[in-house]
Amino acid sequence: MNTFWLSVERMLAGLARLALWVSGAGLTLMTVIIFWQVFSRYVLNRSPSWTEAFSVLLMGWFIFLGAAVGVRERTHLGFDVLLYFLPPSAKAVLRSISDIVVLAFGAGMIIYGIQLTRLTWNTVMPSLMLPGGVSFLPVILGGALVCLFSLERLAGRFAGLPVDADQYATGEEGL
Numbered sequence: 001m002n003t004f005w006l007s008v009e010r011m012l013a014g015l016a017r018l019a020l021w022v023s024g025a026g027l028t029l030m031t032v033i034i035f036w037q038v039f040s041r042y043v044l045n046r047s048p049s050w051t052e053a054f055s056v057l058l059m060g061w062f063i064f065l066g067a068a069v070g071v072r073e074r075t076h077l078g079f080d081v082l083l084y085f086l087p088p089s090a091k092a093v094l095r096s097i098s099d100i101v102v103l104a105f106g107a108g109m110i111i112y113g114i115q116l117t118r119l120t121w122n123t124v125m126p127s128l129m130l131p132g133g134v135s136f137l138p139v140i141l142g143g144a145l146v147c148l149f150s151l152e153r154l155a156g157r158f159a160g161l162p163v164d165a166d167q168y169a170t171g172e173e174g175l
Contacts, residue, residue, distance in 0.1 A: 019065040060135060071146050103151060
């Protein structure tokens with residue numbers, strides 16, 4: 001079981017790292033594109049028409065992929081005061097409820113992202129000449145990663161693995 005879990009954890013860590021690299025590359029590329037937009041507008045006096053739409057498209061990718069990585073790394077905001085006063089078993093229950101809610105949110109991202117993609121696929125983004133549904137693909141992929149990373153933590157907790165051991169600096173292990 002431990003060998004299997006370690007291989008799954010390694011694979012998901014690699015997937016999270018890839019998503020983070022794609023997010024970082026998208027953020028960097030968006031910054032370069034916006035710089036080009038400002039430079040061409042104010043120095044060359046001629047703005048390209050594609051820069052704004054492409055920047056917004058990239059923003060969707062780095063936001064949703066980065067958010068999914070945040071779910072795996074537990075870096076999102078939370079209200080954890082109650083957890084400091086509860087016994088370890090109650091903490092695990094509350095964390096599991098939180099993971100289930102995040103899983104449901106990720107599933108909603110997938111379902112509604114697919115609907116939005118289908119509704120807008122036949123439209124065209126004029127400045128990019130891409131189907132409008134392309135804008136919603138990061139919602140679907142981000143939702144899938146959110147679900148996958150939430151399931152990873154739920155499965156690990158259910159198997160009795162220390163998935164929350166490093167979450168809080170309380171000195172408690174394997175909560």
